[in-house]
Amino acid sequence: MRIAMIGTGYVGLVSGVCFSDFGHDVVCVDKDPRKIERLNNGEVPIYEPGLDELMARNVAAGRLSFTLDLEEALAGAEAVFIAVGTPTRRGDGHADLSFVMAAAEEIAKTATDYVVVVTKSTVPVGTNRKVAETIRAANPDLAFDVASNPEFLREGAAIDDFMRPDRVVVGVQSDRAAEVMAEIYRPLFLREFPIITTDLESAEMIKYAANAFLAVKITFINEIAALCEKVGADVKEVSRGMGLDGRIGNKFLHAGPGYGGSCFPKDTKALARIGQEFAAPMQITETVIKVNEEVKRRMIDKLLDLCGGSFNGRTVTVLGVTFKPNTDDMRDAPALTIVPALVGGGAKVRVVDPQGRHEGEQMLPGVTWQDDPYAAAEGADLLVILTEWNEFRGLDLGRLSGAMARPRMADLRNIYSAGDAEKGGFEAYVSIGRSPFM
Ligand code: NAD
Numbered sequence: 001m002r003i004a005m006i007g008t009g010y011v012g013l014v015s016g017v018c019f020s021d022f023g024h025d026v027v028c029v030d031k032d033p034r035k036i037e038r039l040n041n042g043e044v045p046i047y048e049p050g051l052d053e054l055m056a057r058n059v060a061a062g063r064l065s066f067t068l069d070l071e072e073a074l075a076g077a078e079a080v081f082i083a084v085g086t087p088t089r090r091g092d093g094h095a096d097l098s099f100v101m102a103a104a105e106e107i108a109k110t111a112t113d114y115v116v117v118v119t120k121s122t123v124p125v126g127t128n129r130k131v132a133e134t135i136r137a138a139n140p141d142l143a144f145d146v147a148s149n150p151e152f153l154r155e156g157a158a159i160d161d162f163m164r165p166d167r168v169v170v171g172v173q174s175d176r177a178a179e180v181m182a183e184i185y186r187p188l189f190l191r192e193f194p195i196i197t198t199d200l201e202s203a204e205m206i207k208y209a210a211n212a213f214l215a216v217k218i219t220f221i222n223e224i225a226a227l228c229e230k231v232g233a234d235v236k237e238v239s240r241g242m243g244l245d246g247r248i249g250n251k252f253l254h255a256g257p258g259y260g261g262s263c264f265p266k267d268t269k270a271l272a273r274i275g276q277e278f279a280a281p282m283q284i285t286e287t288v289i290k291v292n293e294e295v296k297r298r299m300i301d302k303l304l305d306l307c308g309g310s311f312n313g314r315t316v317t318v319l320g321v322t323f324k325p326n327t328d329d330m331r332d333a334p335a336l337t338i339v340p341a342l343v344g345g346g347a348k349v350r351v352v353d354p355q356g357r358h359e360g361e362q363m364l365p366g367v368t369w370q371d372d373p374y375a376a377a378e379g380a381d382l383l384v385i386l387t388e389w390n391e392f393r394g395l396d397l398g399r400l401s402g403a404m405a406r407p408r409m410a411d412l413r414n415i416y417s418a419g420d421a422e423k424g425g426f427e428a429y430v431s432i433g434r435s436p437f438m
Contacts, residue, residue: 001025001183004073004080006103008035008066010046010158010262010329011120011151012083017055018162020064022187027073028066039066047328047355050159070110078180080107081149082131083120086266093269095124104131108138116180118147122207122267124274128171128200145177148200150207155261156326167194171203208274211267212285217252218259219288222295225255225433235433236414255432257338257386257412258295261323262331265292296337299412302430303342306382306408306438311345315405317380318342318349319373320387320413321356321364328355330363334412335386339364350376354389374399381406388413397424 001024005016008030020026030036035045042059044052058064067073074080084099100121107117117135119128132146148171153161168185172178178197182189189195198206225235235255243250259265268289275282307314323333330336335356342349349367353360357369370376373392377383377400385392393415401407401424408428409421418437421429430436 001079001180002077003027003184004029004070004077005083006030006070006073006081006107007083007085007099007121008032008039008045009083009085010048010155010327011153012081013039013044013046013055014048014051014153014158014162015081015083015120015151017051017058017064018159019184020058020061021054021163022184024063024184026058026064027077028064029068029070029073030066031068033068036066036068047326048155048158049326054159070106074107074110074115076113077115079116079118079147079184080111081118081120082107083151086121086123086270088266088269093273095122095266095270095273097123097127097130100127100131101134104134105138108135108142111139111142111144114143114176116145116147116177118149118181120149120151122150122211122263122270123148123204124208124270125201125204127204145172145174145180146200147172147177147181148203149181150203152207152210155329156324163188165193167196169196169198169203169206171198171200173200208267208271211263212271212282212288214252215259215264215268215292216284216288218254218256218264219291219295221253221255222258222432223291226295226298228433229435232435233433234435238433255414257299257334257432258292260331260333260336262329265289265332296334299334299338299410300341302412303338303382303384303410304345306410306428306430307347311342311347313346313348314381315348315350315379316342316382316384317373317376317404318351318367318384318386319353319376319392320385320389321351321353321360322387325387325389326355328359330356330359333387335360336363338384338386339367343367350380352376353387354391356387374403377403380404382408382410384410385413385415388415397421397426401425 003026005028008028016026016028038045082103086095089096128146128148170181228235239253243253272282272286321335343366351367407426411431414431428438
C-alpha cells in the first residue's frame with residue numbers, strides 16, 4: 001500500500017516511519033524545507049528514542065522518503081494522512097484548524113485519483129466533515145473518502161506506543177474507506193491489537209475524552225497531594241494504595257508540578273470550548289484547567305519558601321525543563337511558568353536538561369545552560385528537580401550538597417525522599433504531597 005503523510009512532526013514522522021516498517025511505501029511531506037533537508041540527510045529533527053535507527057532502516061529498504069512536493073507524495077497513494085499541528089487558537093481556546101484546512105485544500109488541488117483522506121491530528125467533532133466539504137468544494141470531481149484516525153502515542157515512548165497500541169481508533173463513513181484503513185493497520189490486526197471502527201464523530205470525540213480524562217486523573221492526584229501536605233499524609237503511599245485498585249489503575253497518578261506538553265493543555269481547552277459551543281458545558285474539564293494553573297503557581301510558592309521569601313540574588317539550579325523525560329518538547333512545560341518566575345524574581349538560574357536546550361534557549365531567556373548537574377550546583381542556593389530524566393534519578397546527593405552554597409532541594413517529581421536528602425547533607429528538602437524538612 002502507498003501512503004502519503006502530511007506533517008513530519010512528533011506524530012507524522014513517527015507514524016510515517018512505523019507505517020513504512022509495516023511494509024507500506026510511505027512518502028512524508030512537510031512545508032518546512034529545513035526539516036525535509038535534514039530528513040533527506042538521514043537526520044531526525046526531533047528527539048525520540050529509537051526513531052533514527054528505524055527511519056534509517058526503512059529509508060535503506062526503499063520504503064520511506066521525504067519531500068516538499070505533495071504531488072510527488074500523492075502519486076499512486078491510496079491514503080493521505082493529515083498530521084499537522086492543531087494548537088490553541090489565540091484568544092478563545094478553540095483548536096486552530098487552519099493547518100488542517102490548508103492541508104485539505106492542498107490535497108483537493110493535487111489529488112487526481114480516489115484517495116482516503118485520514119485526519120490523524122487531534123481535531124474537534126465535526127472537523128472530518130468540514131475536511132470533506134472543503135475538498136468537495138475545491139475539487140468536485142475527485143473521488144475520495146475521509147477517515148478519522150486519532151493518535152494516542154506518547155512522546156518518549158512513541159515507537160512502542162505506535163507498534164503496540166492499547167487500541168487503534170478509526171472513524172469512517174464508507175466500506176471502501178474502512179477497507180483501506182484495515183489494510184493499513186493489518187499488521188496490528190494480525191497481532192490482535194484492538195482496532196475500533198466507529199463513525200467520524202465518535203472517533204473525534206474519543207481522542208478529546210481520553211486526553212481530558214487523563215488530565216483529570218493527574219490533576220486529581222495533584223490536588224490530593226496538596227491536602228496530604230496539610231494533614232501529614234504521603235501522596236506516594238496514597239497513590240499506590242489507590243492505584244492498586246483495578247478500577248482506578250496506577251498510571252497518571254503521580255503527583256508533580258502540573259501537567260504540560262503539546263497535548264493536555266490545548267486539548268482540555270478545546271474540549272471545554274466545544275462543550276460551550278454545543279451548550280453541554282464540560283465543567284470537570286474547565287475546573288481541571290483552572291486547578292492545573294494553581295498547581296503550577298503552588299510550585300513557585302514552595303520555591304519561595306525555600307528561598308526565605310525572595311528569589312532576588314539567589315542562584316538556582318534547575319534540573320530538567322522539558323515537559324517530561326525522553327523528549328525535547330518544551331510546549332506548555334511547567335518550566336515555562338516556573339523558570340520565568342525565578343528569573344523575574346531576580347534569581348540567577350542555571351539549567352541542565354539532556355535534550356531541552358535547542359527548544360528551550362528561545363523560550364527561557366535569561367538563564368545559563370550547563371551540561372553537568374554537579375558543576376551547575378556549584379555555589380547554588382537551591383536545587384530544583386523539574387523533570388525526572390533518568391540522568392537525575394541517581395545523583396550523588398553528598399557531592400551535590402557539598403558543591404552548593406546553601407544545600408536546599410525542591411524535588412517536584414518526588415524522585416528522592418526527605419531521608420535521602422538529609423543523609424546526603426541537604427539542610428532543607430521539599431517535595432510534592434509529602435512532609436518537608438527545613
Ligand atoms: P508538530 O508541530 O510537531 O508537527 C506538525 C508538522 O506539520 C510541522 O513539521 C509542520 O511544518 C507541518 N505542516 C503544517 N502544515 C503543513 C502542510 N500544509 N503541509 C506539510 N506540512 C505541514 O505537531 P505534532 O506534535 O506532531 O502534532 C500533530 C497533531 O497530532 C496535533 O493535532 C496533535 O494534537 C496530535 N497529537 C500529538 C501528539 C504528541 O505527542 N505530540 C500525540 C497525539 C496526537
